[in-house]
Amino acid sequence: MPHFNDLSQHLFGKPLAELGEIERRILTRAKERRTVATDTNAEFSAELSVGDRLADSIARVGGSWAFILSFCGFLVVWVVVNTILLMTGAFDPYPFIFLNLLLSMLAALQAPVIMMSQNRQAERDRFAAAKDYEVNLKSEVELISLHHKVDDVLLREIAELRADLATLNRQLAQYRHIPDNE
Structure with missing residues (x-):
């Protein structure tokens, strides 16, 4: 080697x-x-902390249609319940100040968590791109190595053919110099 x-x-x-x-x-x-190694997801996920995994889970849930639809349902129920109870003493009467406070707090907490998850996704993409580069480079190195091996084999075969041709030429020259006895 x-x-x-x-x-x-x-x-x-x-x-x-x-x-x-x-x-x-x-x-x-x-x-x-x-x-x-090409399993970049497993390799990258192995380095994540508990907080990173939690942020990814929150972003996955918060960015889903199930969350959007269920949250819309919650808002409708909140508004309907507080509008019906308006006559008897609603806990958050119109203009729903407590609901606004809850929505603001949710947005204040959810936005940085989603941004952390997006930053980690960008890191994961860079990590995967680096692994792809390594795989491509290794493939290129292997191809170059194979080309050199094929070239060596071809050069050896050409040398052998030249040697065989020289031997045949010598034999042919000897054959031509043999007198014909007939």
């Missing part, structure tokens, strides 16, 4: 000292014939 510096020069066209971290990792995997 060639030395790392030889492999680096052969595959990347530059010495090992000039390779980046990803290129070195790919070179090591290529030399050891290991694959690049």
